[in-house]
Amino acid sequence: MRFMVGxxxxxAWAGLAAGQNSGLASEGRALFPRYCxxxxxxxxxxxxxxxxxxxxxxxxxxxxxxxxxNGIPDTSMPDFGERLTENEVDAxxxxxxxISIAPPPEAGASVPSREAKPxxxxxxxxxxxxxxxxxxGATLFFEASGERGCTGCHHMGRGxxxxxxxxxxxxxxxxxLLRDILFPDAEDADRSAFFTIxxxxxxxxxxxxxxESETAVRLHDLSTRPPVLRRIAKESIAKMEPVPGSPMPKNxxxxxTWKELLDILAFLQGRAVSYPELH
Amino acid sequence: MRAKLVTVLSTxxxxxxxxxxxxxxxxxxxxxxxxxxLTYGGTYNSWRYSPLDQIDRSNVKRMKVAWAFxxxxxxxGFQATPLVADGVVYVIGPKNRVFALDGATGERRWHYFHExxxxxSVYGNQNRGVALGHGNVYLGTADNYVVAxxxxxxxxxxxxxVEDSAYFGCNITGAPIVIKDMVIVGSTGGDSAHRGHIVAxxxxxxxxxxxxxxxxxxxxxxxxxxxxxxWKYGGGAAWxxxxxxxxxxxxxWGIGNPAADLYGEARKGENLYTDCIVAIDPDxxxxxxxxxxxxxxxxxxxxxxEAILIDAVLDGxxxxxxxxxxxxxxxxxxxxxxxxxLTAWAFSDSINWTTGLDEKGVPQNRREPVLNTETLICPxxxxxxxxxxxxxxxxxxxxxxxxxxxxxxxxxxxxDPKMGQSFxxxxxxxxxxxxxxxxxxxLVAHDPITGERKWVRSSKYPLLASILSTxxxxxxxxxxxxxxYALDAETGDELFRFNTGAGHRGSPISYAVDGxxxxxxxxxxxxxxxxxxxxxxxxAAGFTAxxxxxxxxVDEE
Numbered sequence: 001m002r003f004m005v006g007x008x009x010x011x012a013w014a015g016l017a018a019g020q021n022s023g024l025a026s027e028g029r030a031l032f033p034r035y036c037x038x039x040x041x042x043x044x045x046x047x048x049x050x051x052x053x054x055x056x057x058x059x060x061x062x063x064x065x066x067x068x069x070n071g072i073p074d075t076s077m078p079d080f081g082e083r084l085t086e087n088e089v090d091a092x093x094x095x096x097x098x099i100s101i102a103p104p105p106e107a108g109a110s111v112p113s114r115e116a117k118p119x120x121x122x123x124x125x126x127x128x129x130x131x132x133x134x135x136x137g138a139t140l141f142f143e144a145s146g147e148r149g150c151t152g153c154h155h156m157g158r159g160x161x162x163x164x165x166x167x168x169x170x171x172x173x174x175x176x177l178l179r180d181i182l183f184p185d186a187e188d189a190d191r192s193a194f195f196t197i198x199x200x201x202x203x204x205x206x207x208x209x210x211x212e213s214e215t216a217v218r219l220h221d222l223s224t225r226p227p228v229l230r231r232i233a234k235e236s237i238a239k240m241e242p243v244p245g246s247p248m249p250k251n252x253x254x255x256x257t258w259k260e261l262l263d264i265l266a267f268l269q270g271r272a273v274s275y276p277e278l279h
Numbered sequence: 280m281r282a283k284l285v286t287v288l289s290t291x292x293x294x295x296x297x298x299x300x301x302x303x304x305x306x307x308x309x310x311x312x313x314x315x316x317l318t319y320g321g322t323y324n325s326w327r328y329s330p331l332d333q334i335d336r337s338n339v340k341r342m343k344v345a346w347a348f349x350x351x352x353x354x355x356g357f358q359a360t361p362l363v364a365d366g367v368v369y370v371i372g373p374k375n376r377v378f379a380l381d382g383a384t385g386e387r388r389w390h391y392f393h394e395x396x397x398x399x400s401v402y403g404n405q406n407r408g409v410a411l412g413h414g415n416v417y418l419g420t421a422d423n424y425v426v427a428x429x430x431x432x433x434x435x436x437x438x439x440x441v442e443d444s445a446y447f448g449c450n451i452t453g454a455p456i457v458i459k460d461m462v463i464v465g466s467t468g469g470d471s472a473h474r475g476h477i478v479a480x481x482x483x484x485x486x487x488x489x490x491x492x493x494x495x496x497x498x499x500x501x502x503x504x505x506x507x508x509x510w511k512y513g514g515g516a517a518w519x520x521x522x523x524x525x526x527x528x529x530x531x532w533g534i535g536n537p538a539a540d541l542y543g544e545a546r547k548g549e550n551l552y553t554d555c556i557v558a559i560d561p562d563x564x565x566x567x568x569x570x571x572x573x574x575x576x577x578x579x580x581x582x583x584x585e586a587i588l589i590d591a592v593l594d595g596x597x598x599x600x601x602x603x604x605x606x607x608x609x610x611x612x613x614x615x616x617x618x619x620x621l622t623a624w625a626f627s628d629s630i631n632w633t634t635g636l637d638e639k640g641v642p643q644n645r646r647e648p649v650l651n652t653e654t655l656i657c658p659x660x661x662x663x664x665x666x667x668x669x670x671x672x673x674x675x676x677x678x679x680x681x682x683x684x685x686x687x688x689x690x691x692x693x694x695d696p697k698m699g700q701s702f703x704x705x706x707x708x709x710x711x712x713x714x715x716x717x718x719x720x721x722l723v724a725h726d727p728i729t730g731e732r733k734w735v736r737s738s739k740y741p742l743l744a745s746i747l748s749t750x751x752x753x754x755x756x757x758x759x760x761x762x763x764y765a766l767d768a769e770t771g772d773e774l775f776r777f778n779t780g781a782g783h784r785g786s787p788i789s790y791a792v793d794g795x796x797x798x799x800x801x802x803x804x805x806x807x808x809x810x811x812x813x814x815x816x817x818x819a820a821g822f823t824a825x826x827x828x829x830x831x832x833v834d835e836e
Contacts, residue, residue, distance in 0.1 A: 138698070142446050151443050203484070218435075221484070228485035229438040231429075 028095025137267025357803025408454030419451025465517025489564030539704025624730025757783025781825030
């Protein structure tokens with residue numbers, strides 16, 4: 001068996017995430033009027049139409065791709081699996097993601113600054129429902145039951161977490177943070193260490209390989225919460241396959257309300273964050 | 280001489296990883312392996328008793344140091360219980376340094392130093408012990424990880440962060456315990472705005488199996504014993520190690536005090552399950568029964584100490600008992616099948632926070648801390664005994680337990696909780712002697728049911744180390760000045776003493792390698808409670824820190 005740790009994946013999936021390959025999103029934009037914004041369906045550029053508006057919604061990339069390929073049974077949404085090539089499906093998905101909340105950069109557009117930009121909003125004058133508060137965000141960040149919460153993968157000020165240390169998030173543009181929370185695949189990061197592993201005893205593991213030796217791999221097992229850093233003997237492994245995309249869950253758009261997302265952003269930024277700043 | 284060693288029974292192996300070693304075996308068999316010391320309390324019943332009888336009252340005076348090992352980090356004292364399996368000693372010292380040592384020579388097999396990031400040891404760098412099982416050595420860490428090390432190599436098998444130490448204001452200083460295919464551990468945090476818990480991980484993979492929150496959440500029975508959202512910040516740390524009855528299949532764990540410690544106005548109610556002994560179904564983490572020793576505790580009287588499981592005749596009936604000391608100075612005797620309160624006796628002579636317990640064990644006429652005003656409370660929050668454990672000797676039938684007579688001037692202060700931050704709700708104040716007396720301490724041989732004192736051996740300084748008793752009818756203990764003693768278990772007469780050069784804060788054990796018995800004791804002063812000493816005895820400022828494991832044996836004549 002060969003272990004591909006450290007080898008960048010060369011599959012069509014690698015380019016799925018919007019922003020990771022903005023050329024792909026441009027291809028999708030070209031395809032969109034032919035297949036999607038036809039009468040009675042999704043409007044021009046995903047705006048208003050008879051079918052659900054696509055622009056400005058949160059989307060899980062995996063679920064989105066599934067809908068494009070298989071359609072939604074018992075609705076007007078047809079399946080495009082037979083009509084579009086694999087690459088065209090990826091392109092349409094990339095485009096739809098690019099018009100979702102906190103859109104990733106268009107081709108040729110300037111990359112949004114990772115530094116916080118001052119926004120002239122008088123937070124005091126906004127209703128509470130539009131303002132995120134750090135203390136509430138901390139509670140949400142450190143939530144550790146069920147699917148919600150960031151702790152376990154992310155730390156503040158410590159580098160030994162599964163995901164990035166988020167203490168630098170204070171310095172980042174809240175829009176970029178929101179995009180990274182809702183669309184983890186949008187950022188062009190090295191995903192080469194994300195694998196699914198089947199052990200000979202039948203156990204299935206989704207994990208990030210940290211290091212590999214002659215006899216074992218050491219990985220963060222993400223199939224459990226809190227995640228576990230485990231040493232897996234190679235002789236116990238039946239199958240090991242790379243997984244495209246980010247290991248971060250893609251359903252935070254469904255798990256949190258807008259208000260809660262604002263609170264989490266406020267905690268990450270160490271200050272109150274208001275809804276208008278995200279536009 | 281070798282013939283006197285208790286027969287080593289052929290062992291039943293249930294191991295999954297290294298099928299031939301004690302580390303891999305089911306710990307249910309620990310009592311049939313006197314050569315080993317496999318769990319924190321020696322065996323699941325937490326007797327801290329070794330049946331080994333090679334070293335006895337006739338030869339203990341010839342006991343000599345076989346080897347010593349220095350652990351190299353000394354802060355907060357050397358508080359651990361070493362474990363032994365198949366001739367290898369596994370010991371953890373301050374700063375989460377773990378060593379595997381040859382039991383006969385002290386030679387190092389491997390070591391593991393857990394790196395603790397700055398500012399993440401919220402309750403200190405001390406550690407009270409590791410656990411063994413499934414081919415692994417398990418430790419809880421100062422930054423709130425549980426780590427499994429391969430017992431043969433010391434390599435990390437798995438590692439998991441229970442929760443963020445800095446945010447939640449808790450970490451792990453107690454020893455984990457292996458039950459079936461799980462490793463189970465509690466955490467500190469009882470004096471923080473924090474919600475306590477006991478967690479069980481799959482011993483092989485590190486996956487979370489269950490989490491028992493010591494404070495019930497909304498919708499769970501017991502949540503109504505907390506006012507408002509005080510349950511979120513109510514403490515209840517399970518900071519010591521539980522006991523287990525394999526026959527009843529119940530895990531017993533003592534739960535610590537509620538927070539804020541001294542100010543209770545914002546947490547009106549009984550505050551379950553703080554100050555309780557809980558019996559937990561080890562497969563699910565669910566409470567089977569509980570007994571609350573102190574409803575709505577206002578003195579920081581944890582019930583976190585050991586649960587000693589003995590069977591005895593009480594009122595003409597054979598009972599399965601659980602004997603449990605509380606910081607407040609009472610030893611509780613419960614029926615461990617159902618949690619029924621049977622009796623209790625005081626091991627402190629100066630209790631003033633209550634006039635006594637009623638027939639159900641409920642403290643009467645409570646003397647409570649007063650807001651912004653000094654009140655003399657006896658014993659103080661360090662306890663009529665510290666966490667260091669008692670020993671039960673099945674042949675003498677006696678419980679060897681420490682008592683300390685000390686008080687302090689307590690002031691309650693209003694405090695609002697902030698997650699993970701210190702939440703004392705007042706000041707523990709000056710440490711004082713009981714009125715008209717001096718601060719004193721003693722080791723006592725008690726009848727475990729009635730508390731009757733068979734013999735008493737006094738100590739100038741409060742004893743802060745655990746007791747060991749052995750089949751050689753000996754009792755071993757160390758004192759704050761560094762002396763290590765062997766006493767006659769029946770009379771209390773001193774038979775041996777050795778100066779280890781630093782005060783005792785840990786727990787002695789006994790084991791055997793190749794048919795030869797050894798007695799091991801940690802030596803190394805330090806901890807929050809020992810920091811009380813210099814204000815009372817100025818010379819105690821010179822009680823130096825250390826972290827040395829001394830191992831004694833008796834050579835053939």
